[in-house]
Amino acid sequence: MNAPPTPAMTINDVPVYFGDVAGLPDVLSNDYSSVHILADAQTMQFCAPALRSLSWPAPAHWIAMHAGEEAKNLDTCLMVWRQLTDQGADRHSLVVNLGGGVVTDLGGFCAATYLRGIRFLHISTSVLGMVDAAIGGKHGVDLDGLKNYVGVFASPQLVWIDPAFLKTLPDRHVRNGLAEVIKHGCVGDPDLLAMIHGDLSGMAWDDLLLQSVQVKKQFVEADPAERGIRAALNFGHTIGHALETFALETGYDLLHGEAVALGMLAESQIAREVAGLPDAAVDRINTAVRQVFPELGTPAIPPEVLLELIGKDKKRRSGHVHFALISALGVPSIGHQVAPDLIRRMLSYDS
């Protein structure tokens, strides 16, 4: 008999396991009345098979949802809550979220609100999920296209990261997740930038993922409810979110990580102007982004539209527009008010 797996780390007391998902049942408690596995169209096809032979501690049921950010809404929640009642989920049930950020964000929210909260865990299947979305307790869905407007902070029983699932991802989605790894390099661990290159098959994935999660851990534990320094993780996201909203509204095909990558290109230049980020660091970030996204273009967005989107989203959320920048590689510098003129000027970075 093998010893049960041990967590690679804990983050705010949530154990994060790293390795073959076959080990998951060995670390589950045995007091669950039922298990409900939520997967989207992608993970149902490519990841679910690895789970079907596992011995769950209680009868297991499956819930299928659509894939993609468009599905991260309250209609899908309603479907999940109804399936939970139909499948007989009670206060002692477990929800297992099998997927990337959309599935873990939505499934965690549904579980944390079903019968005022039942237990759940995440099996993260994408780069973006593993290093970012599944870590840190933020869960929720979009409201009329407003990102993550309805949600809760809640802790999963555990997070499971099995790098083998990355082989199920299209290249574009692997690169998409690497944007958050680059961001973690920028705000907390410059060594990460050296580990990234354009050839996806040649990277030291285990080290890359673990070291990236370590950066997220550091900020999440310092500031669990995002009242201060956790905002550093928004580097690239102020402009990135605005680009993403514009893309959603106009039907332009742009993934979250791609938007953040473009956001980092612009915001690193803003950081040079207002936070003293050295030229060499700006170049280093550019190189990393361009290695991963050699052909990524910016949607043709009029600067005034972008400025308006930035203002609306940030003001709606927090009453002001503050940029989370960096003053050196690995050194966050948050709370910057940036003049519209400067933003307008920086948006011409690639022209």
Add this chain to the structure above:
Amino acid sequence: MNAPPTPAMTINDVPVYFGDVAGLPDVLSNDYSSVHILADAQTMQFCAPALRSLSWPAPAHWIAMHAGEEAKNLDTCLMVWRQLTDQGADRHSLVVNLGGGVVTDLGGFCAATYLRGIRFLHISTSVLGMVDAAIGGKHGVDLDGLKNYVGVFASPQLVWIDPAFLKTLPDRHVRNGLAEVIKHGCVGDPDLLAMIHGDLSGMAWDDLLLQSVQVKKQFVEADPAERGIRAALNFGHTIGHALETFALETGYDLLHGEAVALGMLAESQIAREVAGLPDAAVDRINTAVRQVFPELGTPAIPPEVLLELIGKDKKRRSGHVHFALISALGVPSIGHQVAPDLIRRMLSYDS
């Protein structure tokens, strides 16, 4: 200048104020960016006027919802979340829930999930809200008629109880709330039973409300997340909830407290059989219920239907059917499995 009001008590660190609602602004912090007051059709008409002249610490907006349990659903939540975004609510906004249990349950849930949780407070305007619904952190809404299936535990900034609002209630709704006071008498403080009589105008309301809230405080603080003894507060509710569901489904006009009152009549007899509740105590409960509800009749529900409803709801929630009974006045005795035959027999109590 008067000293600011002081709380009558705190419950799990939530201050509970008792008195003229005009004192509310004096105890609010001044770091809110906006105030959003949720009221239903009733409280908008009869209670809102008392709030319109108050000086809020930030611009105040109103949100109106329908009254009644039928409105406690996710459609209403969607309306509230949308109003919050339209009114510019951000992370520093305050939601004020002005109403009975439906408004505070739903408004608390909406606030606790808007932008992953913003601050909120309850101004409770009904007897049932003051002694029960607004106290203890449970918030949520019904899902396809399943009571409170979607919700969270969350703490308001404070609860405000102004007995003057009781004058805005129809007699029937005052009596409705007294059912929970009788229940508090049964499970925690028999003195409460002596304070209740049929003549509503002659009761010592301030004492009655405060002493009833004290009972709720005692159970809520002993067991905030309802893992054990807090279940004692479900006395009368196992059968009561089933009657309520039956009434909702068949269009029979029965309020929550009325259903609980009928539930206590039946469950006190069950308690005599399985928990040794003395005859005199059963009689005492009957007298109290009949003083407040002299003409309340039981809906004509076939025993088998009731048994099925009891089983479905309880099993769905917790995987088993356990009754929360009492073994003497003021002495809870929870976790009873009750044979269907006995339930069937006890249902004939009023024939």
